[in-house]
Amino acid sequence: MPEPRAQEARFNRLYERHFDAVRAYAWRRAPSLADEIVAETFLVAWRRLSDVPDDALPWLIGVARNVRANLHRSDRRRDALVQRLGPESTAEGDPLASVDERDALRGALAGLSEADREVLLLTAWDDLDRGQVARALGCSRANVAVRLFRARRRLADLLTGDGAGAANDRPLHGGVSNAGS
Amino acid sequence: MPAPDLLELLRRNDPARGLPAAHTEARERLRQAILAEQVPAQSRRASRRRLRLVLAAAVLALVLAAAGWGLQSSLLDTAETVRGDFAEVTATIPLPPGAAWDEPDLDENGWYGQEAALMTAQWQATCAWFEYWNEGDSAQRAEALAGFERLRATMQPRRPGAMEDEGGHHSSSLQAYDAAIAEMKRGEPTLVRQYLRANC
Numbered sequence: 001m002p003e004p005r006a007q008e009a010r011f012n013r014l015y016e017r018h019f020d021a022v023r024a025y026a027w028r029r030a031p032s033l034a035d036e037i038v039a040e041t042f043l044v045a046w047r048r049l050s051d052v053p054d055d056a057l058p059w060l061i062g063v064a065r066n067v068r069a070n071l072h073r074s075d076r077r078r079d080a081l082v083q084r085l086g087p088e089s090t091a092e093g094d095p096l097a098s099v100d101e102r103d104a105l106r107g108a109l110a111g112l113s114e115a116d117r118e119v120l121l122l123t124a125w126d127d128l129d130r131g132q133v134a135r136a137l138g139c140s141r142a143n144v145a146v147r148l149f150r151a152r153r154r155l156a157d158l159l160t161g162d163g164a165g166a167a168n169d170r171p172l173h174g175g176v177s178n179a180g181s
Numbered sequence: 182m183p184a185p186d187l188l189e190l191l192r193r194n195d196p197a198r199g200l201p202a203a204h205t206e207a208r209e210r211l212r213q214a215i216l217a218e219q220v221p222a223q224s225r226r227a228s229r230r231r232l233r234l235v236l237a238a239a240v241l242a243l244v245l246a247a248a249g250w251g252l253q254s255s256l257l258d259t260a261e262t263v264r265g266d267f268a269e270v271t272a273t274i275p276l277p278p279g280a281a282w283d284e285p286d287l288d289e290n291g292w293y294g295q296e297a298a299l300m301t302a303q304w305q306a307t308c309a310w311f312e313y314w315n316e317g318d319s320a321q322r323a324e325a326l327a328g329f330e331r332l333r334a335t336m337q338p339r340r341p342g343a344m345e346d347e348g349g350h351h352s353s354s355l356q357a358y359d360a361a362i363a364e365m366k367r368g369e370p371t372l373v374r375q376y377l378r379a380n381c
Contacts, residue, residue, distance in 0.1 A: 008216060011215075011216065012212070015212050015215075019203070019208060020202070020203075023200075023203060024197040024200060025197075027196065027197045027200055028195065028196045028197050031196070031378070031379065038211075039211055039214075039215075042211070042212075042215055043215050043218065046215045046216065046218060047218070101190070101193075101194065102194060105190065105191070105194050120191070121191070123188065124188045124191035124192055124195075125191065125192065125195050125196075125197065152187055155187060156187055159187075159190075
């Protein structure tokens with residue numbers, strides 16, 4: 001087992017390198033829970049440091065996904081301090097280029113399956129490559145490639161009006177309990 | 182639509198675009214809280230209980246940082262004192278037409294920084310002016326911008342070297358407010374709306 005100082009040094013590198021990316025991931029999916037997700041994700045990373053691979057970001061995002069899902073199921077989401085950030089169903093981190101574009105994109109994303117949408121958003125927003133997306137989601141690269149191809153095509157169809165029945169008012173988040181439910 | 186354009190469209194609409202950076206001190210506090218957890222813990226239940234307390238403080242700091250706030254004082258006030266201070270400071274801070282102060286939601290057994298009332302009032306006033314701007318026509322927006330600029334002028338930076346809970350706004354918070362003002366002058370609602378949704 002590595003020396004405690006070596007463990008701490010490794011954790012510090014991990015924290016410095018990926019804090020912003022994990023926080024941005026959490027903010028995109030569940031703004032009102034973002035800080036809790038970040039805290040618990042890095043806590044898990046510290047407790048399971050020996051499990052964290054060298055390419056840590058996909059692993060961290062996979063943990064953050066689980067933490068987010070757990071928090072959504074937990075009473076902790078009703079913590080008064082966190083509630084001050086506003087309802088999670090609103091797109092608070094939503095600096096979109098235009099209202100029309102936002103609305104169109106929101107409707108189109110809502111027309112994708114949760115799995116396809118997550119692959120697409122991990123690629124576009126979290127800047128993961130296919131291998132990293134696969135590790136974050138715990139699936140194969142081939143599966144990611146298929147989902148990504150399907151998601152792009154479906155989203156393009158929906159945005160150009162070729163898709164049926166996509167438009168609705170679901171919020172623009174790729175979250176488990178936001179756009180996906 | 183070609184795939185690169187599609188990805189560019191998504192990136193242009195990234196909800197995390199413009200997300201203010203977490204306070205350096207809040208980030209460091211969280212790191213320290215995590216590292217304070219022994220690995221492996223000898224007594225998981227006791228350790229988890231303690232950790233939850235520590236993390237709660239760290240998360241609070243992060244929440245406040247994301248919201249553009251810093252904890253205000255290392256000397257603490259009671260809820261009653263904060264309420265009294267709030268009544269005083271709100272008398273000196275203008276609000277837009279139609280807006281009203283909300284009584285601070287305080288834990289009667291809680292302890293609060295000495296600037297908690299002032300910071301809460303500035304937070305509420307910021308929300309009020311941003312809402313007024315967001316909902317207004319050009320004349321109302323001009324009025325709201327002027328109102329918020331006056332409020333911003335009263336926001337004091339934290340003194341150099343001070344801990345985060347000794348009062349004053351962190352420089353990144355003030356920079357975020359200045360960025361919002363710059364956008365408001367251009368008629369750009371991004372940061373104002375993001376702030377409203379995150380904090381108000």
